[in-house]
Amino acid sequence: MHISCLLPLTIILGSLSPAVAIPVAEPAVDGIYAQNEDIHYRDSSIVARDGPGFWMESVKHQGISPLGPSGYTVFRNVKDFGAKGDGITDDTKAINDAISSGTRCGKDCFSSTVTPAVVYFPSGSYVISAPLFDYYNTIMIGNPNSLPILKASSGFNGGSLIDADPYFSANPNWPATTVFWRQIRNFVLDTTAVAAGTQISGIHWPTAQATSLQNIVFQLSADKGTEHQGIFCESGSAGFAGDLVFNGGKIGAALGNQQFTMRNLTFNNAVTAISHFWNWGWTYQGININNCQLGIDISTGSSDQQSVGSITLFDSSFTNTPVAIKSARTDSSAPHTAGSIILENVALDNVGTVVQGPNGTILAGSSGSSVIAAWGQGNQYTPTGPSEFVSDIMPATRPAGLLDGSKFYQRSKPQYESLPASSFVSARDGGAKGDGTTDDTAALQSVINNAAGSGKVVYIDAGVYKVTGTLKVPANSKIVGEGYPVIMSSGDFFNNIDAPKPVVQVGQAGEQSQVELSDLILSTQGPQAGAILIEWNIASPSAPGGLWDVHARVGGFAGSQQTTKECAKSTNSADVNKNCIAAYMLMHVTSSASDLYMENCWLWVSDHDVDVQTEADGGQITIYSGRGLNIESTAGNIWLSGTSVEHNSLYQYQFVSTKNVYMGQIQTETAQVPFPRILSTIEKYYQPNPNALTPFTPNPAIHDPDFASTCNGSSGNCALGWGLRVIDSKDLHVYGAGFYSFFNNYDATCSAYGGPQNCQNSIFSIEGQSALSVYNLNVLGSESLVDQDGKSLASYSDNIGVFTNNIAYFSTQ
Numbered sequence: 001m002h003i004s005c006l007l008p009l010t011i012i013l014g015s016l017s018p019a020v021a022i023p024v025a026e027p028a029v030d031g032i033y034a035q036n037e038d039i040h041y042r043d044s045s046i047v048a049r050d051g052p053g054f055w056m057e058s059v060k061h062q063g064i065s066p067l068g069p070s071g072y073t074v075f076r077n078v079k080d081f082g083a084k085g086d087g088i089t090d091d092t093k094a095i096n097d098a099i100s101s102g103t104r105c106g107k108d109c110f111s112s113t114v115t116p117a118v119v120y121f122p123s124g125s126y127v128i129s130a131p132l133f134d135y136y137n138t139i140m141i142g143n144p145n146s147l148p149i150l151k152a153s154s155g156f157n158g159g160s161l162i163d164a165d166p167y168f169s170a171n172p173n174w175p176a177t178t179v180f181w182r183q184i185r186n187f188v189l190d191t192t193a194v195a196a197g198t199q200i201s202g203i204h205w206p207t208a209q210a211t212s213l214q215n216i217v218f219q220l221s222a223d224k225g226t227e228h229q230g231i232f233c234e235s236g237s238a239g240f241a242g243d244l245v246f247n248g249g250k251i252g253a254a255l256g257n258q259q260f261t262m263r264n265l266t267f268n269n270a271v272t273a274i275s276h277f278w279n280w281g282w283t284y285q286g287i288n289i290n291n292c293q294l295g296i297d298i299s300t301g302s303s304d305q306q307s308v309g310s311i312t313l314f315d316s317s318f319t320n321t322p323v324a325i326k327s328a329r330t331d332s333s334a335p336h337t338a339g340s341i342i343l344e345n346v347a348l349d350n351v352g353t354v355v356q357g358p359n360g361t362i363l364a365g366s367s368g369s370s371v372i373a374a375w376g377q378g379n380q381y382t383p384t385g386p387s388e389f390v391s392d393i394m395p396a397t398r399p400a401g402l403l404d405g406s407k408f409y410q411r412s413k414p415q416y417e418s419l420p421a422s423s424f425v426s427a428r429d430g431g432a433k434g435d436g437t438t439d440d441t442a443a444l445q446s447v448i449n450n451a452a453g454s455g456k457v458v459y460i461d462a463g464v465y466k467v468t469g470t471l472k473v474p475a476n477s478k479i480v481g482e483g484y485p486v487i488m489s490s491g492d493f494f495n496n497i498d499a500p501k502p503v504v505q506v507g508q509a510g511e512q513s514q515v516e517l518s519d520l521i522l523s524t525q526g527p528q529a530g531a532i533l534i535e536w537n538i539a540s541p542s543a544p545g546g547l548w549d550v551h552a553r554v555g556g557f558a559g560s561q562q563t564t565k566e567c568a569k570s571t572n573s574a575d576v577n578k579n580c581i582a583a584y585m586l587m588h589v590t591s592s593a594s595d596l597y598m599e600n601c602w603l604w605v606s607d608h609d610v611d612v613q614t615e616a617d618g619g620q621i622t623i624y625s626g627r628g629l630n631i632e633s634t635a636g637n638i639w640l641s642g643t644s645v646e647h648n649s650l651y652q653y654q655f656v657s658t659k660n661v662y663m664g665q666i667q668t669e670t671a672q673v674p675f676p677r678i679l680s681t682i683e684k685y686y687q688p689n690p691n692a693l694t695p696f697t698p699n700p701a702i703h704d705p706d707f708a709s710t711c712n713g714s715s716g717n718c719a720l721g722w723g724l725r726v727i728d729s730k731d732l733h734v735y736g737a738g739f740y741s742f743f744n745n746y747d748a749t750c751s752a753y754g755g756p757q758n759c760q761n762s763i764f765s766i767e768g769q770s771a772l773s774v775y776n777l778n779v780l781g782s783e784s785l786v787d788q789d790g791k792s793l794a795s796y797s798d799n800i801g802v803f804t805n806n807i808a809y810f811s812t813q
């Protein structure tokens with residue numbers, strides 16, 4: 001996350017014409033959250049339903065937050081707070097009580113890791129008359145077997161049914177780029193009782209990494225003059241959304257954010273399916289747009305000041321929609337690369353115009369059906385360039401191992417909705433304490449072993465589970481967290497920088513089976529210079545294994561022993577506090593592993609202390625982790641859908657001697673620490689002070705970069721962590737990437753818009769015998785956008801974009 005992300009929004013909002021001003025009025029005061037228990041609504045169209053139960057409803061709830069307020073309860077069933085879900089009673093107060101009960105992080109709170117909540121909705125129709133205020137670190141879950149309906153009453157008072165970041169003042173309650181760790185899944189959001197002409201949104205969702213929307217139906221007015229919209233997201237640094245259906249509305253999804261991955265979205269009968277306020281890069285996979293007037297509007301701004309950086313759309317379709325995509329780009333539009341588009345495997349049926357520009361049709365459609373193999377507009381390097389193109393391109397040669405039919409394989413987070421509660425075994429029932437102090441290694445290991453042996457799913461109750469030795473996850477394991485339980489390594493075993501050890505080890509080399517992990521945080525406590533948070537060894541050739549909403553978080557949270565108290569920022573490169581070395585590597589996919597699906601995983605080295613509540617120091621800390629995600633799988637077949645890796649010393653993503661990898665919006669930040677809270681006093685430090693070679697010595701056994709050949713001894717901004725490094729790997733296909741370097745030696749002018757983009761020399765390195773393609777590469781703060789064997793292939797100055805600099809199509813071939 002980073003606050004500079006807010007800058008382009010400011011620029012953009014300043015240039016919005018009245019016609020495209022943010023279409024939904026947001027509440028300006030918190031008064032709208034006042035509840036009125038006496039209001040009842042009678043609407044015969046709402047039928048409360050009882051569906052088959054969901055295991056989560058009936059398992060025992062024993063989650064705790066060890067450092068949270070005393071007596072704190074993580075799991076809340078809204079019915080326990082008086083919600084009726086009968087389609088009649090106004091449930092607003094009851095649901096808001098369920099969300100806010102305990103001393104949680106709401107208004108006047110910056111952020112918190114110690115007050116997580118899971119708010120559960122049994123099936124039913126919940127009438128609400130004002131927004132549900134989604135507090136920090138909240139997961140809202142409905143019964144997936146019969147989706148609960150959140151039904152806005154006809155007199156609904158407020159901007160959105162669920163407000164994830166309310167405007168109590170001129171600014172959202174939390175800076176959008178710091179809104180982490182939340183989910184909303186399994187709901188119908190119904191605004192149809194509200195007059196069509198009233199502005200209302202289903203979800204207000206300005207969020208950052210580790211957030212997801214899943215399995216939601218937006219039921220919006222399709223009447224003439226409708227002002228309803230499904231998602232309203234004006235800023236942030238996210239994130240993932242999938243399995244969403246939008247029916248009706250003026251705009252299905254109104255979107256502005258640095259980057260996003262959206263997969264499996266269907267839009268029916270909207271005026272405009274998707275409208276972008278702004279973006280840097282956006283990955284759309286499996287988007288189906290039916291019977292809309294306009295599919296995707298990226299024409300915001302004007303031809304000489306476009307706001308939208310780029311979109312990558314594939315395995316998608318447009319049906320009965322006169323204009324699929326509207327762009328502001330022309331031969332002479334500005335910024336130069338804004339409005340970059342890549343389309344691949346896009347089916348059309350009765351689409352008059354595929355891409356419409358300000359001067360007319362850019363790409364014509366027809367009344368019949370057809371498929372676009374691959375087409376784009378923007379700058380290309382193959383691998384020399386730039387050359388500007390508005391044309392068909394060669395589609396990526398998709399490796400068969402990554403496909404399901406002709407499309408890329410996709411798999412949503414398993415919710416195990418057909419299993420009974422008896423299929424789940426609780427970690428706490430098995431003797432693990434999760435209190436952050438007890439050594440839970442043996443108890444957790446025995447629960448995991450027993451579950452794998454008896455075909456059950458491990459349910460890790462909310463809590464902090466300290467482990468002092470490697471936790472081995474055997475073949476066929478399925479593990480799901482309540483909220484985001486934290487598995488936290490601690491002690492000497494993990495603190496030898498010369499003998500790294502996995503904290504969680506999935507399978508052994510040579511083992512084959514499917515393993516599934518979801519809703520977990522992996523972490524470390526105190527100095528852990530030898531900790532590899534997760535090591536994935538298992539091969540899954542018959543059915544991919546996976547990780548969904550599994551995040552790494554090292555340092556910067558209460559209980560980590562690496563907070564502002566222990567690891568306050570250091571500004572002297574010689575002064576590395578060894579107690580603040582949090583990890584050796586965040587994730588290692590070893591040579592024996594294969595067929596791994598990862599979705600919405602954020603591997604984060606903290607750049608600030610999330611539990612600090614005073615504005616005075618903003619929680620600045622310096623935490624060191626050597627490496628981010630290292631993939632060395634020989635057989636490959638890896639899907640990275642909506643992942644990001646931030647603030648590791650040597651690299652964020654590294655691929656070595658691997659093949660067949662799909663990546664859909666990968667995002668990185670170099671190890672630099674911002675001052676996230678007060679815009680006017682942005683201050684920062686860390687790389688190149690110290691540079692990437694401190695405090696970790698490159699280890700040739702795991703192919704660490706030593707920056708010798710690439711920098712040839714030069715100092716300055718050369719030895720900074722790579723965003724992406726590829727060595728001797730082939731058939732890597734990147735569908736959207738954002739690599740960001742915000743600062744250099746206390747100075748943000750290096751990444752400022754129109755500035756020199758010299759926070760670091762290079763950020764993306766291709767080495768040896770490698771073959772890959774990248775769609776919509778977006779880079780901030782690096783002079784070179786891509787290097788091959790130490791030589792820059794593309795300069796930022798030839799590829800100026802909206803804030804990041806863009807290459808629409810890059811290929812080594």
Ligand SMILES: *[C@@H]1O[C@H](CO)[C@@H](O)[C@H](O)[C@H]1NC(C)=O
Nearest residue numbers: 215243244245264410411412
């Ligand atoms: C797409 O989402 C719908 C629900 O909106 C779901 O039924 C379907 O299985 C999803 N498809 C995939 C490939 O995940």
Ligand SMILES: *[C@@H]1O[C@H](CO)[C@@H](O)[C@H](O)[C@H]1NC(C)=O
Nearest residue numbers: 303329330331332333358359
């Ligand atoms: C389109 O219009 C702009 C001005 O609006 C002009 O500068 C440009 O050259 C025109 N033609 C094309 C093909 O983009």
Ligand SMILES: *[C@@H]1O[C@H](CO)[C@@H](O)[C@H](O)[C@H]1NC(C)=O
Nearest residue numbers: 708709710711712713714790
């Ligand atoms: C590295 O730098 C040295 C001295 O500056 C120079 O002689 C040499 O040619 C350089 N090597 C490469 C590969 O650029």
